[in-house]
Amino acid sequence: MEITKIVITGGPCAGKTTAMSWIQNAFTQQGYTVLFIGETATEFIRGGVAPWTCGSNVEYQKCQMRLQLEKERLFDQAARTMKAEKILIVCDRGLLDNKAYMTEAEFAEVLKDIGSNEVELRDNYDAVFHLNSAAKGAEEFYTTANNAARTEDIQTARELDDKIIAAWTGHPHLRVIDNATEFSVKMHRLLQEISSFLGAPAPYEGIRKFLIDMPDLDYLSTLPNCVRVEIIQTYLKSPNGGEFRIRQRGKDGHYIYFQKKKRVLEDGRSVSIERRLSPSEYLKLLMEADTSVKQIRKTRYCLTYGNVYFEIDVFPFWTKKAMLKCPVRDEENQPLLLPDFINVQEEVTDNPAYMNAALAARK
Numbered sequence: 175m176e177i178t179k180i181v182i183t184g185g186p187c188a189g190k191t192t193a194m195s196w197i198q199n200a201f202t203q204q205g206y207t208v209l210f211i212g213e214t215a216t217e218f219i220r221g222g223v224a225p226w227t228c229g230s231n232v233e234y235q236k237c238q239m240r241l242q243l244e245k246e247r248l249f250d251q252a253a254r255t256m257k258a259e260k261i262l263i264v265c266d267r268g269l270l271d272n273k274a275y276m277t278e279a280e281f282a283e284v285l286k287d288i289g290s291n292e293v294e295l296r297d298n299y300d301a302v303f304h305l306n307s308a309a310k311g312a313e314e315f316y317t318t319a320n321n322a323a324r325t326e327d328i329q330t331a332r333e334l335d336d337k338i339i340a341a342w343t344g345h346p347h348l349r350v351i352d353n354a355t356e357f358s359v360k361m362h363r364l365l366q367e368i369s370s371f372l373g374a375p376a377p378y379e380g381i382r383k384f385l386i387d388m389p390d391l392d393y394l395s396t397l398p399n400c401v402r403v404e405i406i407q408t409y410l411k412s413p414n415g416g417e418f419r420i421r422q423r424g425k426d427g428h429y430i431y432f433q434k435k436k437r438v439l440e441d442g443r444s445v446s447i448e449r450r451l452s453p454s455e456y457l458k459l460l461m462e463a464d465t466s467v468k469q470i471r472k473t474r475y476c477l478t479y480g481n482v483y484f485e486i487d488v489f490p491f492w493t494k495k496a497m498l499k500c501p502v503r504d505e506e507n508q509p510l511l512l513p514d515f516i517n518v519q520e521e522v523t524d525n526p527a528y529m530n531a532a533l534a535a536r537k
Contacts, residue, residue, distance in 0.1 A: 176449075177253050177261045178372065179246075181268035181299045182364075183342065185307025185335025186326045187316050189357060190266060193305065196361045197264055197368065204369075207258040211249050213266040214242040225275075232280040235272055236287045242269055243288065246298075262372075268302065269295045274337035293344075293428040300450065301347040301371045303364060306481065307335040311353035336399070343483075344401030344476045346423060346432070347371060349501065352481040382510065383528060384498045387517040389486060391475070400477045404429075407470040409534055410462045417531060420451065420459050431456035467534040480511045489533070495519060497528065 182190055182197070194210060201208050218224065218238055228234040246265065253261045270292075273281050285291060308316040309331035316328055326334060342348050349367045351360055394400050404425050412418040416437035422429050431451040451459070463469075475486040487497045498516060512518065522528040 175254065175256075175261065176259065177250070177263065178300050179250070179263040179265065179298075180368065180371075181265045181271075181302045181342075182305070183267050183271055183302060183338055184305030184351075185309065185338060186331040187308045188305035188335075189308075189360065190305060192357075193361060193364055194264065194266065196365060197262075200365050201262055201368070206260045206262040207253075207256060209249055209253060209261065209263045211245055211263065211265045214238055214245065215267070215272075231276065232283055235276055235280065235284050239269060239272055239284055239288055242272075265299065268299055268342075270341045271338055273341040274334060291428045293424045293426075293430065296342065296345055297423065297430045299345070300448075301368070302342050302345050302349070303367055304339055304342065304348065304350045305360070305364065306350065306352045307331045308353065310335055312357075315357070339478045340399045343399055343478050344403055348476075348478075348483050350478065350481045350483060381499055382502050382521065382523045383525075384512075384516075384521050384523075385495050385519040385528070386486070386498045387519065388488070388492070388494055388496050389475075389516065391488070393515065394475045394477070394486070397477065399479070400475055403474045403476060405470070405472050405474055407472075407530060407534070408460060409464045409467050409469075409531065410459060411464050420456060422456065433459065467531070470530050470534050477513065479513045482511070484513065497522075 182193055184190055190213075198208050198210075215238060218234075218241070223234070223237065225231040225234045228237070246263075246269075249263055253263060272284075273292075276284065281292075285295075309326075309328040313328060316331065339348075339350060351364050351367065353360065355363065395402065402425060403423060406422040408420050410418045410420065416435060418435050419433075421432045421434070423432065424430055431453060432448055433451050433455075434448040471490060473488045475488070477484045477486060482500050485499045487499070489496070498512070498518075500510070502510065526532055
């Protein structure tokens with residue numbers, strides 16, 4: 175059984191409700207059993223439980239986070255009883271959305287109350303897809319009429335959209351779907367992003383890579399939309415060809431673990447399948463490490479800038495340069511807007527010497 179859990183999030187009036195219908199139709203046709211976990215905040219507010227009806231916002235958030243955790247646990251439990259090969263669990267907002275509605279102190283108090291940490295909550299999902307609010311680029315379509323729990327004006331909606339993106343920044347697979355196209359195309363772009371993540375060979379998407387001057391790491395650490403992540407990547411023996419590796423990812427003693435298998439199709443396109451590992455599975459697979467190559471250790475700075483999700487990798491064996499990566503679609507002809515504090519040395523997108531596997535094989 176293959177169970178994948180994703181989050182569909184976004185600012186107010188972003189199109190999430192419509193997106194759920196599109197996802198249901200598209201992925202049912204692809205053989206998935208699709209399960210939906212409704213937005214907990216909307217359920218609570220419509221039922222009379224809200225930050226302004228509870229004793230305080232933090233008390234409300236404790237209740238909301240506990241209910242959301244329980245709903246997700248039960249959906250996962252139910253999914254494992256189903257006679258289906260492929261199950262897609264779609265969360266209408268995830269646990270980290272709630273961070274956008276709290277101060278740092280309130281968020282810390284809630285984490286303590288539920289006995290968890292930010293890395294565990296954020297990376298509990300396989301992928302996160304953020305739909306920009308209509309208040310950012312499609313203002314004429316912004317409305318509060320279709321959701322009784324929505325009260326934000328356009329400026330507040332924009333600010334909230336940014337806070338939600340910042341809350342999810344640091345996730346290993348975050349994609350932002352903006353309003354640069356008409357709404358139906360926006361929905362198609364979302365489906366393409368999800369398909370690509372699930373392993374469908376999607377020629378429309380690639381990764382551009384740049385060697386850059388070593389950025390000011392102290393400055394990066396001050397940005398609200400930038401999150402530091404520690405990564406250890408180990409390559410395993412792969413008797414059937416392709417690439418097989420495992421990864422430890424997190425920070426400050428809190429880590430999660432992934433396995434990734436990559437193979438190349440006959441037409442040259444690549445397909446990657448990634449799944450979450452338990453700590454015991456990760457330790458067991460470490461015993462199968464390919465000792466002919468080194469582990470890759472790096473500090474990654476995940477940065478959202480101009481609706482693009484950038485990753486800046488800082489390696490211990492480089493002192494004057496780092497690597498910047500970002501996803502692009504082949505049909506996009508607009509110039510890529512890089513952060514203004516980044517100085518590019520050269521683009522290395524098609525240079526095999528700068529692939530992680532090549533860096534691991536360095537002498």
